[in-house]
Amino acid sequence: xxxxxxxxxxxxxxxxxxxxxxxxxxxxxxxxxxxxxxxxxxxxxxxxxxxxxxxxxxxxxxxxxxxxxxxxxxxxxxxxxxxxxxxxxxxxxxxxxxxxxxxxxxxxxxxxxxxxxxxxxxxxxxxxxxxxxxxxxxxxxx
Amino acid sequence: xxxxxxxxxxxxxxxxxxxxxxxxxxxxxxxxxxxxxxxxxxxxxxxxxxxxxxxxxxxxxxxxxxxxxxxxxxxxxxxxxxxxxxxxxxxxxxxxxxxxxxxxxxxxxxxxxxxxxxxxxxxxxxxxxxxxxxxxxxxxxxxxxxxxxxxxxxxxxxxxxxxxxxxxxxxxxxxxxxxxxxxxxxxxxxxxxxxxxxxxxxxxxxxxxxxxxxxxxxxxxxxxxxxxxxxxxxxxxxxxxxxxxxxxxxxxxxxxxxxxxxxxxxxxxxxxxxxxx
Numbered sequence: 001x002x003x004x005x006x007x008x009x010x011x012x013x014x015x016x017x018x019x020x021x022x023x024x025x026x027x028x029x030x031x032x033x034x035x036x037x038x039x040x041x042x043x044x045x046x047x048x049x050x051x052x053x054x055x056x057x058x059x060x061x062x063x064x065x066x067x068x069x070x071x072x073x074x075x076x077x078x079x080x081x082x083x084x085x086x087x088x089x090x091x092x093x094x095x096x097x098x099x100x101x102x103x104x105x106x107x108x109x110x111x112x113x114x115x116x117x118x119x120x121x122x123x124x125x126x127x128x129x130x131x132x133x134x135x136x137x138x139x140x141x142x
Numbered sequence: 143x144x145x146x147x148x149x150x151x152x153x154x155x156x157x158x159x160x161x162x163x164x165x166x167x168x169x170x171x172x173x174x175x176x177x178x179x180x181x182x183x184x185x186x187x188x189x190x191x192x193x194x195x196x197x198x199x200x201x202x203x204x205x206x207x208x209x210x211x212x213x214x215x216x217x218x219x220x221x222x223x224x225x226x227x228x229x230x231x232x233x234x235x236x237x238x239x240x241x242x243x244x245x246x247x248x249x250x251x252x253x254x255x256x257x258x259x260x261x262x263x264x265x266x267x268x269x270x271x272x273x274x275x276x277x278x279x280x281x282x283x284x285x286x287x288x289x290x291x292x293x294x295x296x297x298x299x300x301x302x303x304x305x306x307x308x309x310x311x312x313x314x315x316x317x318x319x320x321x322x323x324x325x326x327x328x329x330x331x332x333x334x335x336x337x338x339x340x341x342x343x344x345x346x347x348x349x350x351x352x353x354x355x356x357x358x359x360x361x362x363x364x365x366x367x368x369x370x371x372x373x374x375x376x377x378x379x380x381x382x383x384x385x386x387x388x389x390x391x392x393x394x395x396x397x398x399x400x401x402x403x404x405x406x407x408x409x410x411x412x413x414x415x416x417x418x419x
Contacts, residue, residue, distance in 0.1 A: 046161040049278055053156055056274065111254055113246045114271070116155040125151050 080106075094134040097123045181233050182207045185353020186218060187315030188229035189323065189343045190284045190295045192308040193336035196364035197286035197293045200340035201229045202315070202348050203373065204355040211355070217372065219361045223248050223259045226287030227361050227368065231313035232300060233280040240281045244268055261287040261294040265304055273302030282312045288363050315347025315354040322346050337362065341375060348377075 031037075045051045065077035087102035104110045152159075188201040205213035213234075220228050220241040228244070230237025247267055248259040264285055272279055277300045285296040297305045297312060309327045311319035322343040331339070341358055348354045357373035 045158075046165075047158045049156070049275060050158045050161075052274075052276070053158075111250055113243055113250070114155075115243075116153075118243075120152060120154045120157050122151045122154055127151075 093131070094138045095129050095131045180208050181235065182212050185351075186231040186313030187311065187319050187344050187347025187351060187354040188218060188231050188284050188313050189311040189316075189319045189340050189347075190229065190286045190309065191323070191327065191331070191336050191340050192286075192293050192295050193331045193333055195293075195333060196288050196362060197295055198333070198336045198340050199227055199229050199284065199286050199361040199363070200344045200374075201359050202344055202354040203357045203359060204353065205234055206353050214356045215373075217359070219359055219370065219372075221245060222264055222285070223252070223287070224368070225258060225289055225363060226261055226264055226285065227363060227370075228264075228286070229284040229312070231282040231284075236279045236281045237283065240268065240271065240279060241283070243271070258289060260289040260291065261285060261296065262291075265296040265298060265306075268298045269302045269304055271302075272298065272300060277301040284310050284312055286363060288365055293363070311343060311347070313347070313354065315344075315351030318350040319343035319347040333362065333364070337374075345375075 065080070068076045068080070083106055084103065087106055090102060091098040091100075101110075182205055185204070185206045186202060188199070190197060190199045199219055201218035203213075203215050203218065204211055205216040216234070218229055218231070218237075220230060220238065222228050222241060222245045226248070228241050230241060244264055244267055248264060251257075251263070252259050264287070268283065268285070272281065280300050281298075282300055283298045285294075285298060287294060295307060295310055297307070297310050308329060309323045311317075311323060320343075323339065326339055326342075337360060340360060344354075344358045348356075348358070356377050358375045358377075359370075359372045360374035361371070362369040
């Protein structure tokens with residue numbers, strides 16, 4: 001659910017960051033998947049909504065926590081964030097799809113449907129990373 | 143972070159990877175003769191009126207795709223909840239998907255809390271969703287319903303602006319319909335009178351606007367239930383086919399005929415017993 005955020009909480013919203021591209025083999029941009037590289041592509045968003053969508057969840061969380069802190073005190077967002085962090089740690093191995101059930105229940109996403117649930121389902125993603133390398137990367141052995 | 147073999151799955155939701163390509167394509171196509179296909183708009187007249195015991199919603203049934211009538215019997219009054227219906231104008235796919243999402247959200251809510259959804263909840267959910275996408279979703283909606291607090295009529299614009307009034311018209315024929323509504327609307331009208339008023343409003347939209355036409359649908363929502371009259375009135379300009387275009391058997395002469403029987407043999411047979419209790 002969205003909070004009707006107070007104007008004063010906008011100072012906490014996430015600033016504009018660069019739009020990274022997919023790095024392919026040899027550390028160069030993957031031309032097949034992301035097109036030719038140009039400075040314009042990386043600095044300017046291609047669509048009006050690209051930046052706001054990228055940071056939408058982050059901004060919502062920040063505004064919600066900020067309002068919660070103002071109403072109930074510091075302990076409220078602290079406890080919530082601790083629970084989120086704990087729930088985020090129970091996942092499958094990095095190359096498999098995790099259901100994020102605990103995290104979704106905590107955030108309240110199990111009670112609403114939006115475009116995140118319909119479009120671009122990560123379970124249907126057609127690309128897969130290499131399992132061994134991904135696990136080594138996650139464990140910090142790479 | 144971005145090593146070649148460590149894959150970061152793209153986040154779910156909208157994907158903007160192809161926007162540059164699309165812009166470039168449109169530039170190429172405009173130079174040539176072909177044009178990119180335009181999305182189907184509803185180019186509509188929709189209207190709603192609050193009457194004594196409930197809400198009356200009305201819509202025409204034409205969907206256009208630039209200058210061509212794409213659908214002559216399009217359903218523009220969408221179901222949201224048993225007591226809430228929504229008329230949609232604008233891009234047809236956007237209105238359908240948005241109202242579908244809204245309906246699913248309200249169903250989840252009512253199953254969770256055991257309560258009937260209220261019209262103001264539907265309006266708030268729509269407002270949040272449409273404002274988040276800054277008007278890129280072209281859905282102009284009229285929400286009407288009867289809940290425990292009474293009968294309500296809301297309009298939600300594509301950028302998320304809301305208005306709560308007793309009579310409304312939206313779409314490309316809204317000015318014509320609004321003229322009729324402004325002239326004859328009275329607060330607390332009877333049901334039959336309200337139905338006639340909405341029918342006349344949609345009719346004037348059909349007559350004065352190219353994007354609206356064909357039949358008129360009416361949806362009456364009261365505390366007792368919903369009456370979805372589709373079509374309430376058929377257009378008097380239906381076309382009659384002059385001839386039958388079906389070919390009778392034997393039109394195409396058969397020159398040769400060759401029948402090859404397929405040899406099939408039983409390879410394996412398994413019998414599974416069913417518990418018929």
